[in-house]
Amino acid sequence: MTTATSKPHARPEAATEDKWLHAYRQMVRIRLFEEQVNELYTRALMPGLAHLYSGQEAVAVGICEALNIDDYITSTHRGHGHCLAKGASPDRMFAELLGKEAGYCRGKGGSMHIADPATGNLGANAIVGGSVGIATGAAFAAKRLGNGRVAVCFFGEGALGQGSLYEVMNLAQLWKLPVIYVCENNMYNEYTHFSETTAGTILGRAAAFGIEGASVDGQDVRAVNEVATRLVERARSGNGPAFLQADTYRYSGHHVGDINREYYRSKQEEQHWKTERDPIKLHGRWLMTLGQAAATALEQITTEARAEMEAAVKFAIAAPYPSVDQVEQDVYA
Amino acid sequence: MPERELTFAQAVREALAEEMRRDSRVCIFGEDVAEAGTPFKVLSGLVEEFGAERVLDTPISEAGFTGVGVGAAMAGLRPVVDIMFGDFLTLTMDQMVNQAAKAHYMSGGHWRVPMVMRTTLGATRRSAAQHSQSLHAWFSHVPGLKVVLPSTPYDAKGLLKTAIRDENPVVFFEDKMMYKLKGPVPEEDYTIPLGVADVKRVGEDITLVATSSMVQVALGAANVLEKEGISAEVVDPRTTWPLDEKTIIDSARKTSRVIVLDEGYGRYGVTAELAAVIAEGAFYDLDAPVKRMGAMHVPIPFSPPLEDVTVPTEETVTEAARSMCKKL
Numbered sequence: 266m267t268t269a270t271s272k273p274h275a276r277p278e279a280a281t282e283d284k285w286l287h288a289y290r291q292m293v294r295i296r297l298f299e300e301q302v303n304e305l306y307t308r309a310l311m312p313g314l315a316h317l318y319s320g321q322e323a324v325a326v327g328i329c330e331a332l333n334i335d336d337y338i339t340s341t342h343r344g345h346g347h348c349l350a351k352g353a354s355p356d357r358m359f360a361e362l363l364g365k366e367a368g369y370c371r372g373k374g375g376s377m378h379i380a381d382p383a384t385g386n387l388g389a390n391a392i393v394g395g396s397v398g399i400a401t402g403a404a405f406a407a408k409r410l411g412n413g414r415v416a417v418c419f420f421g422e423g424a425l426g427q428g429s430l431y432e433v434m435n436l437a438q439l440w441k442l443p444v445i446y447v448c449e450n451n452m453y454n455e456y457t458h459f460s461e462t463t464a465g466t467i468l469g470r471a472a473a474f475g476i477e478g479a480s481v482d483g484q485d486v487r488a489v490n491e492v493a494t495r496l497v498e499r500a501r502s503g504n505g506p507a508f509l510q511a512d513t514y515r516y517s518g519h520h521v522g523d524i525n526r527e528y529y530r531s532k533q534e535e536q537h538w539k540t541e542r543d544p545i546k547l548h549g550r551w552l553m554t555l556g557q558a559a560a561t562a563l564e565q566i567t568t569e570a571r572a573e574m575e576a577a578v579k580f581a582i583a584a585p586y587p588s589v590d591q592v593e594q595d596v597y598a
Numbered sequence: 599m600p601e602r603e604l605t606f607a608q609a610v611r612e613a614l615a616e617e618m619r620r621d622s623r624v625c626i627f628g629e630d631v632a633e634a635g636t637p638f639k640v641l642s643g644l645v646e647e648f649g650a651e652r653v654l655d656t657p658i659s660e661a662g663f664t665g666v667g668v669g670a671a672m673a674g675l676r677p678v679v680d681i682m683f684g685d686f687l688t689l690t691m692d693q694m695v696n697q698a699a700k701a702h703y704m705s706g707g708h709w710r711v712p713m714v715m716r717t718t719l720g721a722t723r724r725s726a727a728q729h730s731q732s733l734h735a736w737f738s739h740v741p742g743l744k745v746v747l748p749s750t751p752y753d754a755k756g757l758l759k760t761a762i763r764d765e766n767p768v769v770f771f772e773d774k775m776m777y778k779l780k781g782p783v784p785e786e787d788y789t790i791p792l793g794v795a796d797v798k799r800v801g802e803d804i805t806l807v808a809t810s811s812m813v814q815v816a817l818g819a820a821n822v823l824e825k826e827g828i829s830a831e832v833v834d835p836r837t838t839w840p841l842d843e844k845t846i847i848d849s850a851r852k853t854s855r856v857i858v859l860d861e862g863y864g865r866y867g868v869t870a871e872l873a874a875v876i877a878e879g880a881f882y883d884l885d886a887p888v889k890r891m892g893a894m895h896v897p898i899p900f901s902p903p904l905e906d907v908t909v910p911t912e913e914t915v916t917e918a919a920r921s922m923c924k925k926l
Contacts (some may be wrong), residue, residue: 337673371706380705387672388705392696405666406673407649409625416669422850429692432662439657591659595707596741598765 285556287565288330288486292322292545294570295346298355301574302345302362302376306521310582311362313375318346320516324449325350327489328417328509331497337385337403337416339396342377343515344389347419352384355574359581366587367580373587373595385414394420394427397446401433404444404506415443415500423454424482425463425470434506438474443500445493446471446508447453449483451515456529456532471508484544487551514538601782603699607640609751609783610716610772613758614641614678616787618648621642621676624762627654627663628680628716637682638718638777664715668698668767671713676762681717684771685731690715699742711767714758718807719747720773720861721898721909730898730905732810732862737769738838738871744768744792745838746895749813753783753836756839757788764792773811773861793840797849801831804855804919807846807872808834812859818912819919828883838868848919855922859910864892886922891915 282290299319305311318325321343329338329350340347347357353369361368362376369379380388387403390396400418407414424430425448437444454462471478477499481492489511496507516539518526526535552558606610616626626644628636632655637643645653656663660681667679681687687694694715701709703875710880719732738745746761746768748754754772761768798813799820808816813834833849850856856876860868869890876888891910899905 339669369706370704372710373706374704380701380709382705382708384639387669388701388709390697392692393901395692395696398662398667398693399669399672399701401662402666402669402671402677403673404669406670406675409670410623410674412674416673429659429661429665432657432659435657436659436662436666440654541666595703597744598702598707598710598712 284330285487285552286558286562286566288326288490289545289548289552290566290570291326291330291350292548292598293567294573295325295349296545297320297570297574298349298358299346301359301578303517303521305362305578312364314342315376315521316343317521318343318518320453320538320543321449321483321513322346323486323489324447324483324511324513325419327486328447331489331493332415332417335385337387337407338486339387339400339416339516340379340389341396341420342389342391343421344377344379348379348381348386348389351386353379353386355577356580359577360584363581363584364491364586365581365584367584371587371591377417385426394424394430396420397424397427397430397433398554401437401442402445404437404442405440407443409581413501417445417447419447419449421454422448422450422452422459422463422467423469426454431470434471434474434476434508437506438476441503441505444506445496445500446506448508448510450510450512453515453519453530455519456523458529467510468508477505477507478510479507480510480512483511484542484547485547486544514542519527527559602785603780604751604783605777606751606754606772606779607638607777610640610754610758611642611644612757612783613755614644615647617759618644618652623674624676624678625652625654626678626680627656627667629656629682631655631680636680638774640777641680660686661693664690664693665697667712667713668693671711672701672769674710676712678714678716678762681715683729684717684719684733685728687717687733687736694737694743694769695740695765699740702766703742710765711766711806713767714761715767715769717769717771718774720775721893722905723775724900724902724905726900727897728870729808732893734771734838735862735867738868742767744840745793746770747810747838748772749798749810749834749836751779751783752918753790753796753801755783756788757792757836759787760789760792763789765874767788768792771810776814778809779814790836792837793842795833795835795842795845797831797845798834799830799832801829801853803829803923804857805831805833805849805853806857806859806915806919807849808832808859809838809868810861812861812910815910815912815915816859822912822916823919826920828919829898830919835872841874841875843879846875849875850880851883854883856884857889857891857915857922859891859915861909862892863895864890865895867892882885889918889922891918
């Protein structure tokens with residue numbers, strides 16, 4: 266169950282590629298996707314807001330590699346990594362980011378609302394903590410329908426301030442729902458260090474409800490995958506919800522325009538994480554030593570991913586906008 | 599054989615039971631919905647028939663279990679979420695307004711949220727300001743939601759069945775003062791489409807457009823007016839969205855005088871919208887300005903003599919209609 270070869274996946278190379286090489290590829294794809302987003306945004310080609318996932322790739326990849334294609338996820342305003350890791354294709358994602366009809370939401374959602382039923386993605390959400398009920402409800406449906414699916418609810422540590430999270434955690438534990446709450450602690454609620462907003466401990470919140478809790482180094486994709494696999498299998502076999510704290514770091518500002526950040530965190534801190542704690546570098550180093558991968562194989566992955574992202578951006582730029590008469594479509598089903 | 603009569607509450611329960619028998623995806627959750635059958639006993643007997651897997655008592659967490667309803671609907675169920683008092687809707691607003699209402703549109707039509715939220719409205723139960731409000735206008739304002747306001751047991755059954763089968767989030771408001779109201783309800787399966795008004799009484803001189811409990815008030819007033827030689831037509835939109843503008847406008851053009859009645863607040867409320875629809879569609883056929891009657895713009899007070907003056911009554915509606923018809 267934990268090998269990439271045994272489960273359905275949106276990307277063909279997953280069927281044959283070594284599991285950890287594939288995890289590397291997924292992280293590189295996310296990083297290069299976000300580099301393109303940054304480029305599009307700063308060149309004023311992308312309207313709206315852009316919240317980059319760079320630095321946190323091991324969390325999305327480590328967890329989504331433990332899921333089946335039809336398992337559910339809910340995502341956040343910083344959601345590009347979750348979407349890609351769950352199997353979304355970058356061309357339609359970029360198209361959505363640019364408001365084009367070829368986008369996942371036909372241009373109506375944008376960066377903060379990418380949703381994709383084909384990969385179980387119930388949607389990114391621009392309300393902090395806004396999807397905790399949706400993920401829990403999807404888990405309720407999975408249990409009621411007996412389809413064996415689990416739901417993963419991604420949220421940042423900022424969502425720990427939202428009361429509805431505790432309402433649904435209570436419910437999930439009472440009803441033994443197959444949902445995993447993944448708290449990506451990148452340490453900053455927008456522009457405020459989480460220690461200023463978070464009393465007690467993060468895992469103490471799970472413990473209060475008797476929910477199985479775990480914490481993991483969110484820069485270590487193998488460690489994330491290992492604990493995720495355990496919690497997912499646990500939920501899938503009817504043992505109820507879990508809460509995973511993944512400690513990680515957001516390389517960029519809260520959004521692309523958040524450039525002068527020194528009033529809330531130092532450049533040295535950012536530099537430390539980028540050089541010493543980078544999930545792609547760390548995993549690449551492991552692959553080349555213990556993982557028996559050649560440096561050329563990793564370079565090849567980067568080259569392929571870069572070409573893929575460049576082509577996807579090209580596709581999105583060339584894609585047409587939706588016609589104005591679509592504005593009233595899909596208000597109601 | 600005389601027509602079978604049910605109370606409003608029994609009609610709601612029958613609709614739920616029939617839909618739960620028809621479709622195993624339908625489930626109910628909310629506070630005290632199972633063995634207690636809600637404080638109003640609307641759901642009595644359902645957990646016994648359908649089991650605790652489908653009729654679930656929740657913690658007192660309106661935001662949480664409403665969100666669970668949204669996600670469950672997206673993932674293949676047909677949840678009916680019970681919000682005991684309409685006043686508690688404030689706790690569900692993010693889930694309804696930002697999540698349920700927008701999921702279909704924001705996803706480019708890919709996800710659907712076929713859920714029903716059942717709740718109450720209505721004052722004069724001596725329940726004071728936090729258990730007496732009629733907040734349906736808030737939901738009528740939001741694209742992506744549908745809002746249903748049944749006024750009779752017959753409508754309650756037919757409209758609720760339609761709401762459960764609808765592919766969208768539907769908010770279903772029941773006036774808690776009407777639960778004991780009796781009326782004919784067919785035993786067979788029937789549905790009433792959303793967005794189709796019902797002319798509850800045909801008349802010539804004045805139109806009373808009324809929603810929910812105010813339909814009963816309007817019918818009472820119409821009886822009094824008839825004795826005075828004033829023929830009142832009573833039009834019940836039944837849903838504030840989708841809204842059957844045509845039936846309302848046609849009636850206004852026919853009678854040339856209109857009072858709009860709704861138990862919510864008038865300011866920026868349902869009566870304001872209905873009056874605007876009538877003004878836009880029937881202006882040149884009107885003999886008098888459209889009159890709006892709704893809850894007074896105050897928090898609903900507890901003291902009975904104070905509370906009683908906050909909502910339109912048969913007497914105040916009769917007086918208003920009388921005065922409008924005399925003015926010609």
